[in-house]
Amino acid sequence: MQFELQYLLLALAPVFLGFIAWEAWYLQSRGARFPSARYTWPDTLSNAALALMHEGAEAVAAIVLIYVYDAVFAIRLFDIPATWWSFILLFVLQDFCYYWFHRGSHRIRWMWASHVVHHSSESLNLSTAFRQSLTYPVSGMWLFWLPVILVGFTPQQAVTMVMLSLAFQFFIHTQVVKRLGWLEAVFNTPSHHRVHHARNPEYIDKNFAGILIIWDKVFGTFVAEKEELPCEYGVVKQVRSHNPLILTFHEWRDMWRDACAPGLTLGGRLRALFGPPESAPSEALTQVRTKAPLNATST
Template sequence: METYANALLYAIPFFTFLVLFEILYGHLVKKQTYRALDTIASLSSGLTNIIKDSLGLVIMIVSYPFLLSKISIFTIENTWVVYIVAFIAIDFASYWNHRLSHHVNYFWNQHVIHHSSEEFNLACALRQSISNFFGYVALLLIPAALVGVPSEVIGLLLPIHLFAQFWYHTKHIGKLGFLEYIIVTPSQHRVHHAINDIYLDKNLAAIFCIWDRMFGTFQEELDEVPPVYGVLKPAKTWNPVLINFQHLWRLIVDAWRTNNWWDKFRIWFMPTGWRPQDVKEKYPVEIIEDPYGYEKYHTNPSKLLISFSIAQFVITLLLILFMFFNYGNIGFNNLLIYGLIMFLGIYSYTSVMDGTKYSWVFESIRTLLGLYIIYTTSDWFGVNEFFSQGSNLVALYFIISFASTLYFLFFEQREIKESYA
């Protein structure tokens, strides 16, 4: 996990730079694909994902090394051929994992966050899940295990394979000629993120589009059908933590409400969106039927609120980068506390973006916990070793953040809501 944390020290600034570059480019060509709060929500979702992954918060059903030790038929030497075989195996597994997420109710919950943005840009690529509780990807890597691909190779290529999917989340690159027949392109992935009927559940491949063409899930982007982005059951919140669990909560509620015991069981494994008939009739859920007539979620933010939200994201990002920088010295138990404080902060400020009144509760818990740590240790997880006034600055940040939260929730947000009347 420490190796992964060190890699993120370089990956996070790089991805952030590319997002800022795309924003600048969109401004220069007068084709902006970003909205402020949507962008902050996307970037903040990325932060929640890397915190969870860096702490290893997942229940491993079966690990790849275990699988390799039990079913491998051959032993492959660690040469360049192994890396090619491994990358293809990972991409094949990714296709079927992705297809599973789009077609089974329970698994859709771990993927819905990635589709929840109603914009399409590099930032939305960072909307990654924190609701994937169980590690089962190794089961999809059985072909690699059978031929004896070393676990070290799989471990090295998995993050590279994930990072390689970042670049094609953009509207600024058109079709790419012959490459459209080899790799996943921005055009193909725009189709994948669209909610138009003709585009739903298409183009599920990650790197090589051959899988979509082989298994009947390929769809070309059509000039006469401009993609509309988002999910059919709109999230209607900027809070990435809530988005991660919205679908799961709907499944739990539907399973509780239905009178049919068979439906209580099978709802988890039915096609995405399936609901028991009795619940569906009594408790209808909003579904977008006309993508072109749907109005995107917005909360009419003031410039001050936008500035507050950007500042919250930037400071949270810096605190997380420090966590990765000092990862080995903080210790696992303290890392869990650190991660909890970061989660509370992201939950709080994205809820303020929504104007959700109860978010002050989460901000209060975060502030008290943060100040308690600084008071009892006279430090902030070792920051004073690098900067003598570091913990004092962190304490000041918590106090200002808490006061600002109260202001936006009980003063400015009230004025904004009255402006709708």
């Protein structure tokens, strides 16, 4: 695996920054229509800091993952030629694996401890796509690409397709693009992804797609955006901080506190770490379980 692949998204940074600048300019005169899309310096700078921290962690993790992915490729099931049909197969297989990674990131607390960072802003605009956690290598994101490599795609091919998927997903973090006609039936769109980022009880844990929304429709996690139910962004127990370290580690702190609480059985401790987020015995997660009001108190 070449290190250059780890920097594919950084190479696209000028494109992303150009679209962010355009969106910020567009919202200057139309912000009243999109109050939760407005750019603010604290939110935007925290997004940028989290992105840089994430990229640094990914670069360090790549040093180890090179050997892990190469070892899995050495026992691959098939030798897959580089053809048009293998490209389509790689695209579909990676997108399928991404769906399960993303769904797991919401339903397994160990993974949610990383992914909550991405959902922690009460704004949604293109810069929100940069809001990532440096702890993804610890929570196991890399595990979900092992099947792609085991089938017979090279680590370079697998990682490149993951990077291209993430590049696509940058463009769906916006409120200024409404419905996209027939594309809504097949692809993940800004409308579908707004639902995913919403903390309204009707929208929580829906629309996990990467590029193809068909997986959500097949596995029963699809909900269409409703005009009568505007999206409210953030998490149920909102963390009202722009400190990147607090945003990165607050759920890890809460998770370990719950797992180490006195009086829990071994099963209870394991559920606090690896069960659904709402099953853990903390005040915040009790609020999720009972669908508490959206203005839940912060830590």
